[in-house]
Amino acid sequence: MSTSPESAEPARIREAVAADWPAVWPFLHEIVAAGETYTYPRDLGEETARAMWMLSAPSRTVVAVDPGTGVVLGTAKMNPNHMGGASHIASASFMVDPAHAGRGVGRALGEYVLAWARAEGYRAMQFNAVVESNTRAVALWKSLGFEIVATLPEGFLHPTLGYVGLHIMYQRL
C-alpha cells in the first residue's frame, strides 16, 4: 500500500500499539459520550475504555492512519463473537474520528476486518448491536455484504430520538 500523501488509499491500516492510545482516546471518547451509535456506557472512563478497546491475541486492534502524515483517522477491534461451539463467528467494532468522516476510513477498516476474519478461518461475522438510526453505518455494512438478520424493537435509547431499533447484522464468510 502506498504511503504517498497523493495516494487514492484513504488510510493505511496497521496494528495498534500502546503509543496510539493518546490519539485514539479523544475521538473514541467523543463518540462514546455522544451515545448515539455505541452500546457503551456514556460515562466510560479512559482506563476501562483502553482495556475494552486495545485487545491482544487472538483478538486484534488496528488503527487507520493517514498515509502521508501518519495521523490516526480511525480504529477497529476484531475478536471472536462467541466461544466454544460458536467460536467460528467473529465480531468487530469501529471508531472513526468524526473530523475525518466521509473519506472512506470506515470502509477501509471494514474490508480489513473481513479479510482478517477470512484469513483466521472464521466462518461468519456478526455485529451484535448496530443502532438503526446510524444509517450511514448500516448502509456501509450492507455494502460490505452484511444483512440485518434481526432488529430488536426499541432496543436502543437514543439521546434525542428516543427508542430506536437495534440491528443484529451478519454475514457468512
Place this chain on the structure above:
Amino acid sequence: MSTSPESAEPARIREAVAADWPAVWPFLHEIVAAGETYTYPRDLGEETARAMWMLSAPSRTVVAVDPGTGVVLGTAKMNPNHMGGASHIASASFMVDPAHAGRGVGRALGEYVLAWARAEGYRAMQFNAVVESNTRAVALWKSLGFEIVATLPEGFLHPTLGYVGLHIMYQRL
C-alpha cells in the same frame, strides 16, 4: 412457597451463595463439557467457570433447590445483555442438572428470571445463543413468551450433528 416435599412446586429458588458452588460445578461441568447446548469452551476450567457463573450485583445468580431436601437441581444467572443505550435489555443463562431434568426446574428458573427482569425495570430479555438442536430449550423459551428473532445459519458446531443454527431469542417485557 411451600417447602413440603409433597409440594407441586418443582423447586424453590433462592440466591446462590459461595457454598453452593461445589453442588453446581459437577452438573455445570457435565453440560459444558458435553458441548451440545452452550457456547462455552468445552474445556472450561473450574475457576473460570465460577467467575463466569457466580455473578454479583447488579447481576444475579440463583439456584433451584428441591423444596424438601435442599438438593441443588439447577441454577440461573441474569444480567444486562448490553450496556449504555441498550442496557434496558437483560439476558439470562440456565443450567439444570441432567439428573433432575423433566420436572419443571428450567421452567421455574425461566419464570423467575423474567419476573426479576420486569421488577428491575428491564424492557426486554434477549438470549444470544440458543442452539437450534436443543429443541427442548427452544420450546420452553417459546412457551415463556420468547420469539426466535434470528437464526445464524451454521452458527454452532455440534459435536455429533455438525453445524446447526444458533437462535437469537427475544421478548419484550
